Amino acid sequence: MVDVVEFDKIVPDLYASNSRHLLLGNGFSIALKPDIFSYGSLYENADFSGAAHLPAVFEALNTTDFEVVIRTLQDASALITLYGGDTELAKALHSDAQYLKEALVQAIAKRHPSRPYDIPPEKYQACRAFLSNFKNIYTLNYDVLLYWALMQDEVDTLDLAPDDGFRHPEDDYDQPYVSWQQAHTATVSYLHGALHLFDNRQDIIKYTWSKTEIPIIDQIRSALSEDKFPLFVAEGKSSQKRDRILHNAYLHKALRSFEGCCNTKKASVTIYGHSLAENDAHVLRCIEKGKCANLYISLYGDPLSDWNQPVIKNAEYLVRQRELHDERSPLKLTFYDAASARLWG
Numbered sequence: 001m002v003d004v005v006e007f008d009k010i011v012p013d014l015y016a017s018n019s020r021h022l023l024l025g026n027g028f029s030i031a032l033k034p035d036i037f038s039y040g041s042l043y044e045n046a047d048f049s050g051a052a053h054l055p056a057v058f059e060a061l062n063t064t065d066f067e068v069v070i071r072t073l074q075d076a077s078a079l080i081t082l083y084g085g086d087t088e089l090a091k092a093l094h095s096d097a098q099y100l101k102e103a104l105v106q107a108i109a110k111r112h113p114s115r116p117y118d119i120p121p122e123k124y125q126a127c128r129a130f131l132s133n134f135k136n137i138y139t140l141n142y143d144v145l146l147y148w149a150l151m152q153d154e155v156d157t158l159d160l161a162p163d164d165g166f167r168h169p170e171d172d173y174d175q176p177y178v179s180w181q182q183a184h185t186a187t188v189s190y191l192h193g194a195l196h197l198f199d200n201r202q203d204i205i206k207y208t209w210s211k212t213e214i215p216i217i218d219q220i221r222s223a224l225s226e227d228k229f230p231l232f233v234a235e236g237k238s239s240q241k242r243d244r245i246l247h248n249a250y251l252h253k254a255l256r257s258f259e260g261c262c263n264t265k266k267a268s269v270t271i272y273g274h275s276l277a278e279n280d281a282h283v284l285r286c287i288e289k290g291k292c293a294n295l296y297i298s299l300y301g302d303p304l305s306d307w308n309q310p311v312i313k314n315a316e317y318l319v320r321q322r323e324l325h326d327e328r329s330p331l332k333l334t335f336y337d338a339a340s341a342r343l344w345g
Helices: 007-016 054-060 066-082 087-111 121-131 145-151 216-225 238-246 249-262 278-288 308-325
Strands: 020-024 136-139 177-180 188-190 193-199 204-207 230-232 268-272 294-299 332-337
Touching (some): 007 332, 054 087, 066 087, 087 216, 121 145, 204 216, 249 278, 294 308, 308 332
Parallel strands (some): 020 136, 136 188, 268 294
Antiparallel strands (some): 177 204, 193 204
16 A cells, blocks of 8 residues: 555645656546547557458558558559559558558547637646646647647636747748757657657658647648658557657657656656556656656556556656666655646646
8 A cells, every 4th residue: 555645745845846847648638538538559549440451561560650551551552563563452552551541540530639629728727737837748648638738828827838849940931830940948848749740851840720720630631641640659669669769859859858857866757647657668767767856656546446556566666776776866756646636627
């Protein structure tokens, strides 16, 4: 049995620390929309009923990354055509690639509200009040709920001043997106990408509601039709995720930023809505090998429940590993009640 405190009880300790950092897991989204968000990946939520053979393609390529599979199918179709091979096979491969594009869009649509104003202002107020306790915010989620909440500055008088490092393109201010400028001032980072971030092979760009007033799902559909893919880290294993991150400048910098925050003495890291599972070990390792003094972890409901016991076990493992790495920088662990944070009111 572990002690679980109310979130309000840890707030004074947060403000007593040198710097305050927040890591969000999928529980952030579940707290708002438990009926549509789940812990499964996009792959697990995709509808393959119209092409039942496609999961075997993902398995053969050893990935759950839609972009990898789609591009592989497209390249194979093009090469078969070029070499004068089976035209029906080439068409089938091209058709499968198109099907996966639609499956990706539908998987995202199933997991996400389509417009910011689908969420009541009072929920944004509660969320922003929670977020205001932290200096840097890191999220492992694909959705744009965090982005929307940070942008809703008309619902309160809080000055959150979020900075995700994206700016208007200097050479074309009228573009319907903003691009990543590798800013060193970023306070918000999407560690595994997000559905509004795209890699166009020249820049990392971010689509916004404010520049187009087009629903995010419609923007994604349009981008996919132009062979532009959301920047996602959807691999199933931590090692695979880390490889993907290290090969993308934005994701790599985001992870290094989190690592830097964890390396600050007297800093605190607060985790909300994450199980600390092995598949995100590449992120948790930053805490394990860092120097931050305090770790606050949310538990939802009964600490003895089947879903909380692994969280507790994984958290205690981090503490032990920190002691092995650096006994002079012990990690103090505190569990807090997720519901008491009143994240969405």
